[in-house]
Structure formats: C-alpha cells, structure tokens
Amino acid sequence: METHGLPGESRGKHVARRTLKRILLVEDDPDIQTVTSMALGSFGGYTVHVCGSAAEAIESAAEFLPDLILLDVMMPGMDGVDTLRALRDIPETASTPVIFLTARVQPADVAKYKALDSLAVIRKPFEPTVLVETIQDIWTRYRGEAH
Amino acid sequence: MARLTEAQRAQLEALRQMYRAELPAKLGLIGGAVDTLHAGGWEKAHLQALYDLIHKLTGSAAIYGFGDISRAAGDLESWALQALDGGLPEARRLELTALMSALQEAFSASEIR
Numbered sequence: 001m002e003t004h005g006l007p008g009e010s011r012g013k014h015v016a017r018r019t020l021k022r023i024l025l026v027e028d029d030p031d032i033q034t035v036t037s038m039a040l041g042s043f044g045g046y047t048v049h050v051c052g053s054a055a056e057a058i059e060s061a062a063e064f065l066p067d068l069i070l071l072d073v074m075m076p077g078m079d080g081v082d083t084l085r086a087l088r089d090i091p092e093t094a095s096t097p098v099i100f101l102t103a104r105v106q107p108a109d110v111a112k113y114k115a116l117d118s119l120a121v122i123r124k125p126f127e128p129t130v131l132v133e134t135i136q137d138i139w140t141r142y143r144g145e146a147h
Numbered sequence: 148m149a150r151l152t153e154a155q156r157a158q159l160e161a162l163r164q165m166y167r168a169e170l171p172a173k174l175g176l177i178g179g180a181v182d183t184l185h186a187g188g189w190e191k192a193h194l195q196a197l198y199d200l201i202h203k204l205t206g207s208a209a210i211y212g213f214g215d216i217s218r219a220a221g222d223l224e225s226w227a228l229q230a231l232d233g234g235l236p237e238a239r240r241l242e243l244t245a246l247m248s249a250l251q252e253a254f255s256a257s258e259i260r
Contacts, residue, residue, distance in 0.1 A: 035162055
C-alpha cells in the first residue's frame with residue numbers, strides 16, 4: 001500500500017498520549033465507508049466511528065475523542081483539507097493525528113497535505129486487507145518519533 | 148496481504164458480493180447521467196455529475212477487488228476530466244459510447260471469486 005509523508009517526515013507536533021484504539025473515519029462514499037470500517041473494526045479491532053461529511057465529523061469528533069482521524073480529501077461541500085482546519089479549531093482534536101486518504105498523490109498534493117501537519121497520506125484505492133497493517137506501521141513510527 | 152481468519156475472509160467476501168450486486172444500479176445511474184448529458188447539450192453541470200459518479204466507481208471498484216471495472220471506469224473518468232477541463236475536442240465526444248460499452252463489458256466479465 002502506498003503511503004506518503006510517513007511520521008519520520010512529519011512535523012512532529014502531535015503528542016502521542018494513548019495507544020491506538022479509536023479511529024474516526026471521515027469518508028463520503030458509503031461503499032468505501034463499509035469496507036474500511038469493517039477492515040478497521042474486524043481486522044484491526046479498533047473502535048470506529050464513521051462520518052459521511054465534514055459537518056458530521058466536526059459535530060461528533062469532540063464527543064468520540066478519536067486517537068486517530070482518517071480523512072478523505074475529496075468530499076462534496078467541505079473537503080478534507082478544510083475539515084482538518086476546522087478540526088484543529090476544536091480543542092479536543094487540535095492535536096489528534098490525521099491521515100489523509102486520497103487518490104491525488106502528485107508531489108504538489110502530498111506537499112500540501114504534509115504542510116497541514118498530517119501524519120501521512122494513504123493512497124486510494126487501498127487494499128482493505130493491508131490497511132490495518134499500514135495504519136499500525138504509521139502509528140508505530142509516529143509513537144517512536146513522539147517519544 | 149494480511150493473514151485473515153476464515154471468518155474475516157468470509158466477511159470480506161460477503162461485502163464484495165453485496166457490492167457487486169449493487170453494481171447494475173450504479174451503472175444505471177451512470178447511464179442515466181450519460182443520457183442527461185446528451186439530452187442537455189453537454190452542459191458542464193451534467194458532465195460534472197457524470198464525473199462524480201464515475202470517480203466514485205473507479206475508487207470503490209478497486210477497493211472491492213474489481214480491477215477491470217475500476218480500470219474501465221478510470222478510462223471514462225479521465226475522459227470526463229478532460230471534457231470538464233475543456234481539453235476535449237468535440238469529435239472525441241463520440242468516444243463516450245465506446246467507454247460506456249467497455250465499462251459494461253468489464254462488469255459482465257466480473258466474477259465472484
């Protein structure tokens with residue numbers, strides 16, 4: 001699975017205080033929601049909360065208190081980039097690690113996502129059976145960097 | 148690929164079958180968007196609607212393991228993107244029919260593993 005901007009390259013502003021248990025998935029496509037949440041929940045054992053829009057994510061993030069946010073970039077209305085900015089304005093998610101999910105991984109796009117203090121970028125389409133390993137790998141490196 | 152239990156493998160396969168069962172409806176929506184495009188004089192809003200549907204199909208079909216469908220949808224997505232950007236000569240509008248046929252054929256050839 002292709003990833004960009006792994007934690008070793010990130011700006012390292014996050015503070016890893018918890019183990020990875022709770023993942024907020026922000027994805028507008030119901031088909032991708034279904035298979036991704038199944039992979040994260042069933043294969044990874046994570047508690048997953050799915051939001052179909054930026055508005056839903058902004059509304060529920062403070063209550064769900066995710067350890068990690070998986071954020072689709074291309075969504076109708078508010079896109080992933082603006083969603084991240086809005087989540088950073090919420091005290092509970094101001095420093096929550098974010099991984100972008102996107103098909104757009106041209107160098108200029110990736111540079112933009114990295115500049116937004118995201119942990120990594122996972123390229124779409126991804127293989128559901130290796131998504132958990134990819135996230136675990138990103139998280140492990142992130143934890144190593146943060147300590 | 149991660150090592151999955153039989154139960155996990157079955158769960159994934161069940162989702163895949165459900166996704167495939169819904170593909171005719173998705174293709175129907177795309178066909179409807181093509182019809183609207185033709186009927187509406189190739190307005191940009193109609194082109195955008197077609198692009199949005201195809202873009203979703205390209206991504207989701209690949210994630211569910213339908214590579215040929217994703218590739219056929221990807222060809223159509225590229226065509227639609229070019230048309231949206233205004234870089235598509237009018238003569239290339241004719242390609243839409245062939246691209247739609249290729250997508251339909253990819254679906255027909257798809258099998259449950």
